[in-house]
Amino acid sequence: MAKQLDESGTASRILDVAEELVQTRGFDGFSYAHVAVELGVTSPSLHYHFGSKAELGEALIERYAARFLEALDGIERDGADSLAKLGAYARVYGDVLRRRRMCLCGMLAAGYDTLPEKMRDAVIRFFDENERWLARVLEEGARDGSVAFGGDARDVAQSIISGLEGAMLVARPYGDAARFDVAARRILDGLVKRR
Amino acid sequence: MAKQLDESGTASRILDVAEELVQTRGFDGFSYAHVAVELGVTSPSLHYHFGSKAELGEALIERYAARFLEALDGIERDGADSLAKLGAYARVYGDVLRRRRMCLCGMLAAGYDTLPEKMRDAVIRFFDENERWLARVLEEGARDGSVAFGGDARDVAQSIISGLEGAMLVARPYGDAARFDVAARRILDGLVKRR
DNA sequence: GTCTATAGGCAGATAGAC
DNA sequence: GTCTATCTGCCTATAGAC
Numbered sequence: 001m002a003k004q005l006d007e008s009g010t011a012s013r014i015l016d017v018a019e020e021l022v023q024t025r026g027f028d029g030f031s032y033a034h035v036a037v038e039l040g041v042t043s044p045s046l047h048y049h050f051g052s053k054a055e056l057g058e059a060l061i062e063r064y065a066a067r068f069l070e071a072l073d074g075i076e077r078d079g080a081d082s083l084a085k086l087g088a089y090a091r092v093y094g095d096v097l098r099r100r101r102m103c104l105c106g107m108l109a110a111g112y113d114t115l116p117e118k119m120r121d122a123v124i125r126f127f128d129e130n131e132r133w134l135a136r137v138l139e140e141g142a143r144d145g146s147v148a149f150g151g152d153a154r155d156v157a158q159s160i161i162s163g164l165e166g167a168m169l170v171a172r173p174y175g176d177a178a179r180f181d182v183a184a185r186r187i188l189d190g191l192v193k194r195r
Numbered sequence: 196m197a198k199q200l201d202e203s204g205t206a207s208r209i210l211d212v213a214e215e216l217v218q219t220r221g222f223d224g225f226s227y228a229h230v231a232v233e234l235g236v237t238s239p240s241l242h243y244h245f246g247s248k249a250e251l252g253e254a255l256i257e258r259y260a261a262r263f264l265e266a267l268d269g270i271e272r273d274g275a276d277s278l279a280k281l282g283a284y285a286r287v288y289g290d291v292l293r294r295r296r297m298c299l300c301g302m303l304a305a306g307y308d309t310l311p312e313k314m315r316d317a318v319i320r321f322f323d324e325n326e327r328w329l330a331r332v333l334e335e336g337a338r339d340g341s342v343a344f345g346g347d348a349r350d351v352a353q354s355i356i357s358g359l360e361g362a363m364l365v366a367r368p369y370g371d372a373a374r375f376d377v378a379a380r381r382i383l384d385g386l387v388k389r390r
Numbered sequence: 391g392t393c394t395a396t397a398g399g400c401a402g403a404t405a406g407a408c
Numbered sequence: 409g410t411c412t413a414t415c416t417g418c419c420t421a422t423a424g425a426c
Binding site for chain 2: 392393
Binding site: 024025026028102106107109110112113114120123124127150151156158159161162163164165167169170171172173174179182186189190 | 221304350356365381
C-alpha cells in the first residue's frame, strides 16, 4: 500500500492500454480514441483523468520507470553474482519483447524530437538511472571477479543499454524473440572473464 | 547516369526533405504539409509526384537502401582488411547520427506496426541485405585472420546491426555523438583477435 | 507541374448536462 | 466520472483550373 496506488482504478487501466499502444505504435501513433475504444468509454472521459496527451505520456514514463527500477531492485536483492544480475537485467528486456512490445523509453527515444519537453526529460532520466544501476553492478562484478571489462564502467553500461535497446528494435519487425536472445547473449559473453 | 536518375529534380528534392523528416520525427510524425512548406510549394503538388504517403515512404526506403548498399560497395572496393571494413561500416552509421538523424530503417523499425505492408517488407529487406554484407565480411575476416568471433557469422552480423542501431537510438536524445562512438568501438573491439 | 478549393476523416481538447 | 455535443485544427487525398 504505497505511493503508486493513489491512482483510481480507471486511471491505471487507461495507463495499461496507453502503455501497450505506445510500446507498439509509438507516441505519435496512438490517440485518446484508441484507448477509449479499448476501454469501452468515450475519449472526453479520458481527459478527466489525464488533462492532456502530454500529461498522460509523463505518467506513462513515470510508472514504467518506477516498475522497471523495482524489477532491478528485485534483481539486486536476489544476491547472485554480478554476471547473473546482468543476465537477469537482459531478461527484463527480453520479457518486454516477448509480449511483442518495444521498451517504452526506447520507443520514445525514436520519436524524441516530437515529444513534449517533460517527456523528454523523463526519458533521459530513465536511461540515466539504468546506466547508474548497471555501472554499480559492473563495478561490483569487477571486484568479485565475475565480470571483466576494459575501460569505464559507465561506458560499458551505456553500451549494454544501447545494445539491448537495439536488439529489441530490430527483433520486433521480425517477430523473432530468438533474434534478441542471440544478441543479448553476445553482449553478456563480452563481459565474461576471458580465459 | 544510371537507373536512380529517372526521378525529376522535384521528386528527389521531395525525397530529400521527407527523408530528413522521417529520420528525425518518424513516419507518423511528418506530413505532406511539412514537406511542402520546406520546399515552398503546396501539399497537393506533392501528390503529383507521390500519389500516397505509402508510395512516398516506399521510395524513401528504396533510395536510402540503394545509397547505403552503394556505400558498402565503396567500402568493399577499398580493399582494406575485414576489420577495417567493419570500422568503415560503423562510420556510415556514425555519419548519419552526426547529421542528427536516426537510421531511416531503424526509425521505421520503431514504428513498424503502423507501416503500410510494402514499407514493412522494404525495411526487412534493408536489414537482411546489411546482414548478408556483414556476414560476408566477417567470414572473410575469419579467413584472413583480421577478425575473430565465435558462433555463426550471421548471428554476429545481426548483433552488429542491432548494436549500432541501438547506439544511434540512445545517443540521439542525448545529442551526443561520442556516446555512439564509444558503443561502436566496444562492438568492434569484441571482434578483434583476443591476445 | 503547380495551383485553389474542397472533401472527409481524425486529432486533441473543452463545455455543460447528467 | 462519464456522457453528448462541439470546436478547431491538421491530416491524406481528389477535382479541376491554369
